[in-house]
Amino acid sequence: xxxxxPMEYGLLLAGTLFALGLIGVLVRRxxxxxxxxxxxxxxxxxxxxxxxxxxxxxxDGQVMYLxxxxxxxxxxxxxxxxxxxLRSQFKTLDADAASxxxx
Amino acid sequence: MNAAFYIAAAVxxxxxxxxxxxxxxxxxxxxxxVSLLAVAVIFFTLGAAFAAALEVITYAGAIMVLFVFxxxxxxxxxxxTAQESxxxxxxxxxxxxxxxxxxxxxxxxxxxxxxxRAPAPGPVEPKQVGEALFGPYLLGVELASxxxxxxxxxxxxxxxxxxxxxxxxxxxxxxxxxxxGHGDNxxxx
Numbered sequence: 001x002x003x004x005x006p007m008e009y010g011l012l013l014a015g016t017l018f019a020l021g022l023i024g025v026l027v028r029r030x031x032x033x034x035x036x037x038x039x040x041x042x043x044x045x046x047x048x049x050x051x052x053x054x055x056x057x058x059x060d061g062q063v064m065y066l067x068x069x070x071x072x073x074x075x076x077x078x079x080x081x082x083x084x085x086l087r088s089q090f091k092t093l094d095a096d097a098a099s100x101x102x103x
Numbered sequence: 104m105n106a107a108f109y110i111a112a113a114v115x116x117x118x119x120x121x122x123x124x125x126x127x128x129x130x131x132x133x134x135x136x137v138s139l140l141a142v143a144v145i146f147f148t149l150g151a152a153f154a155a156a157l158e159v160i161t162y163a164g165a166i167m168v169l170f171v172f173x174x175x176x177x178x179x180x181x182x183x184t185a186q187e188s189x190x191x192x193x194x195x196x197x198x199x200x201x202x203x204x205x206x207x208x209x210x211x212x213x214x215x216x217x218x219x220r221a222p223a224p225g226p227v228e229p230k231q232v233g234e235a236l237f238g239p240y241l242l243g244v245e246l247a248s249x250x251x252x253x254x255x256x257x258x259x260x261x262x263x264x265x266x267x268x269x270x271x272x273x274x275x276x277x278x279x280x281x282x283x284g285h286g287d288n289x290x291x292x
Contacts, residue, residue, distance in 0.1 A: 005108045010149060013112045017119055017142075024123035032128050032174060036135055040119055043162065046154075047142055054149040059227050059235040062154045063243070066236065069161055070247040074254025076166050080173045081261035087177055 010051030017044035031086060031095045035079050042072045107209050108148040114202050115141035121198065128174045132167065133199040139163040140206055150226030 017040060024037030046065040053061015083093070090097040118138040125131040139162045146155035236244055 005105055005148065009108070009112070010145070013115065013145070016116055017138075020116070020119045020123055028123065030128070032170075032177070033123070033131060036122060036131060036170070039135065039162075039166065040122065040138070043139065043142055047145065050146055050149060050151045050154050053227060054151055057150075057227060059231040062151050062227055062232045063235050063240050065151075065154050066157070066232075067243055067247055069157060070251055073161065073166060074250050076169055077254045077258040078261070080169055081258040083173060084176065085261055093177065 007051055007055040010054075011048055014044045014048035014051060017041075017047065029095055030093050031083055032093060034095055035076070035083065038079075039072060039076070042068055042075075105148075107213065108145060110205060110209060111141045111144035111148065114138075114205055115145065118199070118202050127195070128177075129171075130195055132170055132174065133196065134202075135170075136163050136167050137199045137202045137206070139167070140203065144206055144209060152226065153229040153232050 021037045021040030021044060024040065025034055028034055028037065046068045049061045049064040049068065051061070053059065053064075086098055087093060115138050118134045118141060121134040122131045122138060125134065139158060143155045143158040143163070146152075146158055
Protein backbone atom coordinates (compact mmCIF):
# COMPACT_ATOMS: atom_id res chain seq x y z
CA UNK A 1 0.00 0.00 0.00
CA UNK A 2 1.49 3.26 -1.08
CA UNK A 3 1.12 6.56 0.66
CA UNK A 4 -2.04 8.36 -0.32
CA UNK A 5 -2.12 11.59 -2.25
CA PRO A 6 -2.16 14.67 -0.03
CA MET A 7 -5.47 16.49 -0.09
CA GLU A 8 -3.69 19.79 -0.76
CA TYR A 9 -2.57 18.61 -4.17
CA GLY A 10 -6.08 17.69 -5.19
CA LEU A 11 -7.40 21.03 -3.99
CA LEU A 12 -4.52 22.82 -5.70
CA LEU A 13 -5.39 21.10 -8.96
CA ALA A 14 -9.06 22.00 -8.51
CA GLY A 15 -8.10 25.61 -7.87
CA THR A 16 -5.86 25.69 -10.93
CA LEU A 17 -8.56 24.27 -13.18
CA PHE A 18 -11.11 26.70 -11.74
CA ALA A 19 -8.78 29.65 -12.34
CA LEU A 20 -8.17 28.51 -15.92
CA GLY A 21 -11.92 28.29 -16.49
CA LEU A 22 -12.41 31.74 -14.99
CA ILE A 23 -9.71 33.16 -17.25
CA GLY A 24 -11.48 31.53 -20.17
CA VAL A 25 -14.79 33.13 -19.24
CA LEU A 26 -13.18 36.54 -18.88
CA VAL A 27 -10.96 36.43 -21.95
CA ARG A 28 -13.03 34.75 -24.63
CA ARG A 29 -15.91 36.52 -26.31
CA UNK A 30 -17.27 33.61 -28.31
CA UNK A 31 -20.25 32.35 -26.36
CA UNK A 32 -19.46 28.68 -27.07
CA UNK A 33 -16.04 29.11 -25.48
CA UNK A 34 -17.62 30.84 -22.52
CA UNK A 35 -19.91 27.84 -22.03
CA UNK A 36 -16.94 25.47 -22.26
CA UNK A 37 -15.06 27.49 -19.64
CA UNK A 38 -18.12 27.32 -17.40
CA UNK A 39 -18.00 23.54 -17.76
CA UNK A 40 -14.34 23.58 -16.72
CA UNK A 41 -15.19 25.63 -13.63
CA UNK A 42 -18.07 23.34 -12.63
CA UNK A 43 -15.86 20.33 -13.13
CA UNK A 44 -13.15 21.86 -10.94
CA UNK A 45 -15.71 22.44 -8.21
CA UNK A 46 -16.75 18.80 -8.41
CA UNK A 47 -13.11 17.78 -8.17
CA UNK A 48 -12.73 19.80 -4.98
CA UNK A 49 -15.80 18.08 -3.49
CA UNK A 50 -14.58 14.59 -4.43
CA UNK A 51 -11.11 15.35 -3.07
CA UNK A 52 -12.54 16.46 0.25
CA UNK A 53 -14.84 13.42 0.34
CA UNK A 54 -11.89 11.10 -0.30
CA UNK A 55 -9.86 12.75 2.45
CA UNK A 56 -12.36 11.73 5.13
CA UNK A 57 -13.58 8.61 3.27
CA UNK A 58 -17.14 9.92 3.25
CA UNK A 59 -19.70 9.53 0.48
CA ASP A 60 -20.95 13.12 0.81
CA GLY A 61 -18.32 14.48 -1.56
CA GLN A 62 -19.48 12.23 -4.36
CA VAL A 63 -23.12 13.04 -3.61
CA MET A 64 -22.37 16.73 -4.03
CA TYR A 65 -20.48 15.90 -7.21
CA LEU A 66 -23.61 14.18 -8.51
CA UNK A 67 -25.66 17.29 -7.80
CA UNK A 68 -23.11 19.44 -9.60
CA UNK A 69 -23.19 17.01 -12.51
CA UNK A 70 -26.97 17.20 -12.88
CA UNK A 71 -26.82 20.97 -12.58
CA UNK A 72 -24.17 21.11 -15.30
CA UNK A 73 -26.33 18.96 -17.55
CA UNK A 74 -29.35 21.24 -17.10
CA UNK A 75 -27.20 24.34 -17.57
CA UNK A 76 -25.66 23.02 -20.77
CA UNK A 77 -29.06 22.13 -22.25
CA UNK A 78 -30.46 25.61 -21.63
CA UNK A 79 -27.18 27.35 -22.48
CA UNK A 80 -26.79 25.65 -25.83
CA UNK A 81 -30.42 26.37 -26.69
CA UNK A 82 -29.64 30.03 -25.94
CA UNK A 83 -26.55 29.83 -28.16
CA UNK A 84 -28.69 28.62 -31.05
CA UNK A 85 -31.18 31.42 -30.37
CA LEU A 86 -28.41 34.03 -30.24
CA ARG A 87 -27.04 32.76 -33.51
CA SER A 88 -30.42 32.86 -35.19
CA GLN A 89 -31.21 36.37 -33.93
CA PHE A 90 -27.89 38.17 -34.20
CA LYS A 91 -26.13 36.03 -36.84
CA THR A 92 -23.04 35.99 -34.64
CA LEU A 93 -21.64 34.12 -31.66
CA ASP A 94 -20.20 37.22 -30.06
CA ALA A 95 -21.48 37.42 -26.49
CA ASP A 96 -21.30 41.23 -26.61
CA ALA A 97 -23.92 41.29 -29.34
CA ALA A 98 -26.53 40.41 -26.74
CA SER A 99 -25.31 42.88 -24.14
CA UNK A 100 -28.40 45.03 -24.60
CA UNK A 101 -31.73 43.64 -23.51
CA UNK A 102 -34.78 44.83 -25.34
CA UNK A 103 -37.17 44.22 -22.52
CA MET B 104 -0.69 5.09 -8.22
CA ASN B 105 0.67 8.37 -6.94
CA ALA B 106 2.44 8.80 -10.25
CA ALA B 107 -0.89 8.23 -12.00
CA PHE B 108 -2.35 11.17 -10.09
CA TYR B 109 0.46 13.53 -11.00
CA ILE B 110 0.56 12.54 -14.66
CA ALA B 111 -3.22 12.87 -14.97
CA ALA B 112 -3.10 16.24 -13.19
CA ALA B 113 -0.48 17.48 -15.66
CA VAL B 114 -2.57 16.25 -18.57
CA UNK B 115 -5.65 17.96 -17.14
CA UNK B 116 -3.91 21.31 -16.70
CA UNK B 117 -2.24 21.22 -20.12
CA UNK B 118 -5.42 20.27 -21.95
CA UNK B 119 -7.44 22.89 -20.06
CA UNK B 120 -4.87 25.51 -21.03
CA UNK B 121 -5.29 24.41 -24.63
CA UNK B 122 -9.09 24.70 -24.33
CA UNK B 123 -9.00 28.35 -23.40
CA UNK B 124 -6.37 29.27 -26.00
CA UNK B 125 -7.67 27.46 -29.10
CA UNK B 126 -9.36 29.51 -31.79
CA UNK B 127 -11.29 26.66 -33.37
CA UNK B 128 -14.25 25.41 -31.37
CA UNK B 129 -13.81 21.77 -32.36
CA UNK B 130 -10.13 21.81 -31.36
CA UNK B 131 -11.06 23.26 -28.00
CA UNK B 132 -13.75 20.62 -27.62
CA UNK B 133 -11.28 17.79 -28.25
CA UNK B 134 -8.98 19.17 -25.58
CA UNK B 135 -11.91 19.63 -23.22
CA UNK B 136 -12.86 15.96 -23.59
CA VAL B 137 -9.27 14.94 -22.81
CA SER B 138 -9.32 17.23 -19.79
CA LEU B 139 -12.50 15.59 -18.49
CA LEU B 140 -11.03 12.12 -19.02
CA ALA B 141 -7.94 13.17 -17.07
CA VAL B 142 -10.14 14.36 -14.22
CA ALA B 143 -11.87 10.96 -14.32
CA VAL B 144 -8.47 9.30 -13.81
CA ILE B 145 -7.86 11.64 -10.89
CA PHE B 146 -11.21 10.65 -9.36
CA PHE B 147 -10.18 7.03 -9.66
CA THR B 148 -6.84 7.58 -7.96
CA LEU B 149 -8.68 9.39 -5.17
CA GLY B 150 -10.77 6.28 -4.57
CA ALA B 151 -13.98 7.66 -6.07
CA ALA B 152 -14.57 5.04 -8.75
CA PHE B 153 -18.28 5.84 -9.04
CA ALA B 154 -17.61 9.52 -9.70
CA ALA B 155 -14.95 8.53 -12.24
CA ALA B 156 -17.41 6.38 -14.17
CA LEU B 157 -20.03 9.13 -14.09
CA GLU B 158 -17.47 11.67 -15.28
CA VAL B 159 -16.74 9.56 -18.35
CA ILE B 160 -20.34 8.65 -19.08
CA THR B 161 -22.11 11.93 -18.37
CA TYR B 162 -19.54 14.67 -18.79
CA ALA B 163 -17.24 13.31 -21.47
CA GLY B 164 -20.10 11.39 -23.04
CA ALA B 165 -23.47 13.08 -22.92
CA ILE B 166 -22.63 16.75 -22.31
CA MET B 167 -19.78 16.83 -24.81
CA VAL B 168 -21.98 15.19 -27.43
CA LEU B 169 -24.42 18.08 -26.92
CA PHE B 170 -21.59 20.52 -27.52
CA VAL B 171 -20.51 18.68 -30.67
CA PHE B 172 -24.08 18.73 -32.00
CA UNK B 173 -24.46 22.45 -31.44
CA UNK B 174 -21.08 23.33 -32.92
CA UNK B 175 -21.89 21.26 -35.97
CA UNK B 176 -25.26 23.02 -36.19
CA UNK B 177 -23.62 26.43 -35.93
CA UNK B 178 -21.11 25.77 -38.69
CA UNK B 179 -23.41 26.36 -41.59
CA UNK B 180 -22.24 28.47 -44.47
CA UNK B 181 -19.72 28.68 -47.30
CA UNK B 182 -16.63 28.63 -45.10
CA UNK B 183 -17.75 25.38 -43.49
CA THR B 184 -16.21 23.19 -46.18
CA ALA B 185 -12.90 25.01 -45.98
CA GLN B 186 -12.88 24.44 -42.24
CA GLU B 187 -13.81 20.82 -42.78
CA SER B 188 -10.73 20.15 -44.87
CA UNK B 189 -8.63 22.01 -42.35
CA UNK B 190 -9.97 19.87 -39.50
CA UNK B 191 -8.84 16.68 -41.16
CA UNK B 192 -5.20 17.73 -41.02
CA UNK B 193 -2.76 16.01 -38.68
CA UNK B 194 -2.16 19.18 -36.71
CA UNK B 195 -5.72 19.39 -35.45
CA UNK B 196 -5.90 16.02 -33.71
CA UNK B 197 -2.32 15.11 -32.85
CA UNK B 198 -2.31 17.12 -29.61
CA UNK B 199 -5.43 15.58 -28.03
CA UNK B 200 -4.33 12.19 -29.35
CA UNK B 201 -0.98 12.37 -27.53
CA UNK B 202 -2.59 13.51 -24.28
CA UNK B 203 -5.24 10.77 -24.55
CA UNK B 204 -2.50 8.21 -25.28
CA UNK B 205 -0.84 9.16 -21.98
CA UNK B 206 -4.10 8.41 -20.18
CA UNK B 207 -4.50 5.10 -22.04
CA UNK B 208 -0.93 4.20 -21.05
CA UNK B 209 -1.80 4.87 -17.42
CA UNK B 210 -4.89 2.65 -17.72
CA UNK B 211 -2.88 -0.16 -19.29
CA UNK B 212 -0.20 0.15 -16.61
CA UNK B 213 -2.71 -0.01 -13.78
CA UNK B 214 -4.51 -3.00 -15.27
CA UNK B 215 -1.22 -4.80 -15.98
CA UNK B 216 -0.08 -4.30 -12.41
CA UNK B 217 -3.37 -5.72 -11.20
CA UNK B 218 -3.65 -3.11 -8.47
CA UNK B 219 -7.14 -1.83 -9.01
CA ARG B 220 -7.45 -0.77 -5.39
CA ALA B 221 -7.15 2.94 -4.95
CA PRO B 222 -4.56 4.14 -2.44
CA ALA B 223 -6.89 6.64 -0.81
CA PRO B 224 -7.45 6.56 2.97
CA GLY B 225 -10.52 4.48 2.30
CA PRO B 226 -12.08 4.17 -1.11
CA VAL B 227 -15.72 5.24 -1.17
CA GLU B 228 -17.73 2.45 -2.72
CA PRO B 229 -20.73 3.13 -5.00
CA LYS B 230 -22.91 1.42 -2.40
CA GLN B 231 -22.05 4.05 0.17
CA VAL B 232 -22.84 6.81 -2.31
CA GLY B 233 -26.19 5.23 -3.12
CA GLU B 234 -27.10 4.87 0.51
CA ALA B 235 -26.21 8.49 1.18
CA LEU B 236 -28.12 9.63 -1.92
CA PHE B 237 -31.34 7.90 -0.97
CA GLY B 238 -30.95 8.41 2.76
CA PRO B 239 -30.08 11.86 4.09
CA TYR B 240 -29.87 13.45 0.63
CA LEU B 241 -33.26 12.30 -0.65
CA LEU B 242 -34.62 15.84 -0.83
CA GLY B 243 -31.57 16.88 -2.84
CA VAL B 244 -32.20 14.10 -5.33
CA GLU B 245 -35.79 15.24 -5.77
CA LEU B 246 -34.64 18.82 -6.26
CA ALA B 247 -32.06 17.68 -8.83
CA SER B 248 -34.76 15.84 -10.75
CA UNK B 249 -36.91 18.99 -10.69
CA UNK B 250 -33.93 20.99 -11.95
CA UNK B 251 -33.39 18.56 -14.80
CA UNK B 252 -37.07 18.74 -15.68
CA UNK B 253 -36.92 22.54 -15.66
CA UNK B 254 -33.82 22.42 -17.84
CA UNK B 255 -35.51 20.11 -20.31
CA UNK B 256 -38.64 22.25 -20.51
CA UNK B 257 -36.56 25.41 -20.86
CA UNK B 258 -34.38 23.98 -23.60
CA UNK B 259 -37.44 22.70 -25.44
CA UNK B 260 -39.13 26.07 -25.15
CA UNK B 261 -36.11 27.94 -26.50
CA UNK B 262 -35.53 25.44 -29.26
CA UNK B 263 -39.16 25.46 -30.35
CA UNK B 264 -39.27 29.24 -30.56
CA UNK B 265 -36.09 29.17 -32.57
CA UNK B 266 -37.58 26.75 -35.08
CA UNK B 267 -40.81 28.73 -35.35
CA UNK B 268 -38.84 31.92 -35.91
CA UNK B 269 -36.92 30.43 -38.79
CA UNK B 270 -40.19 29.37 -40.36
CA UNK B 271 -41.67 32.80 -39.87
CA UNK B 272 -38.60 34.49 -41.36
CA UNK B 273 -38.76 32.17 -44.32
CA UNK B 274 -42.48 32.81 -44.79
CA UNK B 275 -42.75 36.58 -44.71
CA UNK B 276 -39.32 38.10 -44.34
CA UNK B 277 -37.87 39.50 -41.17
CA UNK B 278 -38.55 42.39 -38.83
CA UNK B 279 -42.20 41.84 -38.00
CA UNK B 280 -41.61 40.35 -34.56
CA UNK B 281 -41.29 42.39 -31.39
CA UNK B 282 -38.01 41.69 -29.68
CA UNK B 283 -36.49 39.40 -32.28
CA GLY B 284 -36.95 41.84 -35.13
CA HIS B 285 -35.54 44.58 -32.97
CA GLY B 286 -32.31 42.72 -32.41
CA ASP B 287 -32.01 41.81 -36.05
CA ASN B 288 -32.18 45.37 -37.24
CA UNK B 289 -30.14 46.79 -34.38
CA UNK B 290 -26.97 44.80 -34.11
CA UNK B 291 -26.58 42.98 -37.38
CA UNK B 292 -23.02 43.91 -38.18
